[in-house]
Amino acid sequence: MPDASDLARQLARNAERVCRHYLPQGRRHGRYWLVGDVEGTPGRSLFVRLTGPNSGKGAAGKWTDAATGEHGDLLDLIAANQRHASLADTLDEARHFLSLPPPEPTSFEPLPPVPTGSPAAARRLWAMSQPIKGTLAEAYLRHRGITDLRGCGSLRFHPNCWYRTDAGDPPGTAEAFPALIAAVRDNDGDLTGVHRTWLDPTGNGKAAIATSRRAMGNLLGHGVRFGQPGPVIIAGEGIETMLSLRQILPQMPMIAALSAAHLAALQTPSNLRRLYIARDKDPAGINAAATLAGRAQAIGIETLMLDAMLGDFNDDLRQIGWEAMQAEVRVQLAPEDAELVIA
Template identity: 30%
Template sequence: MTDKINDSNNFNNIHNAKTDIENSKTNSLNHNVAVKLINGDIADGIVLLSDNNSLRADNTLKESINQLINDWKNSKFELHDRLIIAGHKEAENINQNIRNYMKENGALKGPEYSILISGAESKKYANYMAGDRIVFQTNDKDLQIQNSEFATLVSIDENKFVAKTDTGEDISFDLNKISFKHGYATTVCNPQTAVKKDVYVLHNDGVGIESSNISMIGNAEQVRLYYNVQATKNVANLIEQLSTAKTDSINSKEENNDVQANEVRQYQSAQNYRKNDYYSNSEEELQKLRDAIVDRAETIARDLLGDPNERLSRHGRIRWGDHGKIQVTTEGKYAGKWYDFSTGEKGDLLSLVQRERGYSFFEAKEYLKSIVGMSNVRQQYPRYAMTNNDSQQYTQQPESVKIAKVQNLYELSSKIHGYDIDKNPHAEVVNKYLENRGITFDKSTASSDLKASILLDTQTRENYPAFTAFARNSKGEITGVQAVYLNLAGDKANISINRRSFGKISGSFITIAKRNANDPNITIIAEGAETALSLQQSGIKGNIIASAGIRI
């Protein structure tokens, strides 16, 4: 059903072909809608959408999603010119439905790769094939990509994905380094890198048009807004919800001014960012960024940490991890703050980005600016040298030397499975570590690249038994290793960094299992050898490989 203020039912007319003159008028109208919404004239903006047959109401959220997807399928615009904006759960639903449609109609080609995006117990995967739309979740200077930038996959294999960005650039990237997800529907838009002609907005109980997404409407040739009467009774209620959301945003900024001004001073003193950051801007700009990210706290946290623990989360306090170890506050005086109950660490979202993504302070700012729509396009930035005692000297060595050391470690390490295993103490410790995680080996199928080693921790100057998983490149050559330092009880060692990667990780993977002829033709990519082993242990068939890239 269509809810139009003047009660006419011409919503389907938006499918009609438009002349250049009509397109010009539409662009002007959409620009006016965006201006109205930005200025807080919600009612006038919604009236303009309604008068342009761009407002759609359905009975339920499911009906709204179905109608949106159907309109998307019938769009006259190219795939890369379409964009759907929705809440997190709705975006996941839409992405899956559209992807199924694309696959059934032959738009996706070649082998399918399945990447584990949550713990082994929940077994939540994201599947990718050539032809899939993706959106990047990271900035990369070398590849010239920004967070929230869209692309289409051209080809994929277990070593690299090749994609064409919407700006026309062909890029090849390593799964160990670049974070991405399906990009048919998204929650976060960077209007500087994602100018789209055909925009669909799903509004559900106050979630839909956010401040950083409004400019997407102004740049589009065609815009449609969908809502459901279960969550939004009528147009008046829609206007009320959008107005309330904007008022809450303003109040939230005022409430956090004193707290965040103090944080700015503390962070400037601690990081001395004006000295180190060549592109550093004024305190006023940093304050604007902090205000903006408070309004998007939940979106940013989900982008960094994935799906939260719904069972342990409460309104305004969202928890992540099986035991809810990380909490992010999204409402009230402390909105935008996080706390890790397992380590006692805490801070604002800038520090969380640095911790989770391994970014410098400047890189963290650029990442957050791209999410809230403040980022400069293609801005270059320096990368500062690592200062970790363990890695500083190591990173200065030539790559060939690093690989040779890893290959030598492979020869010196002990077998922990198979018919001819080593019985030495450190191998027994590694087996105990795996058994504690519920992992046992099938002698006939276990990978020979999983071993037990003895490694030196340069900070404590002590040797530790270590579970080592060796990674190979596309030629089958060992190039890198992922190591977990252990204590004699078979638990992770109590040192500052107990999981590390050495050698050349880019383009290499740890092979856990290879598919048999009767197994499904699918490749599952997990983060870490233990997670991949748990998947094999649970009986999953197919190629199972693990990413060896670990931030230390």
């Protein structure tokens, strides 16, 4: 009976048929299938290689989403497209697509343990999570005024994410909650960690726990990335802050560094020529923005600050409104970037 690697190779040998079935809104362009994202949205940022060797560089079935940095084989693509919660579901789906018989029952062998909080643990959690469309995570973001989630493949949802209680939690606090999961990636697009925002199961904002946000993995210098990388980006601290800016600048690449300390240490891409810093209005945010700006300017990167009218841009979006925020941000942008603000 074929294992996961065998199934991936069989799928790769039928790469175009896989794409036509799971990504029917895409189209073939030479040796690639082009589509917008793993869910099959029309577009061109995700490309699947249709021909090539069985393994190694240029292998058939390998795909990359240039907008999010995600990549993988056709098993990964099917898992994301079908929002599977487990590898077993994906393997069953692949066997059904390939018209293979179900596997013979085998004894359960748990995965070997990995260090808690390590990049390996982060990659496992990311693999177990699902796209956010139609989930409590999408509802949470909509409640924060964030409705346009194009180019946000770096966000996923886990329905029952483990939570380690701390001293601030009352006795009897649950050990798991639904969670918004965000991928932390380096400048090469490799996943180095994840960020978790635990959510109230009733849909009423974040979970009522002492620490509703935590990150794991290798975070320093990296961030949660939105949009296709380019020579101009906006960097800031919070996920909701950057997603709020994306409501008026959906074509602008952005990075959420997750904290003031990590914003100050953010590693800038080698092709960056202009950096906007979404500056939080607190001492830590102001100092982090100044530190990052100094580092960027020292290597010849033009640096400009973006300031919210209130505490941060999500406050602006929810309390002042989309149009007022749009007008305020537009005047802080370079003229060529101001054209990207949607009307």
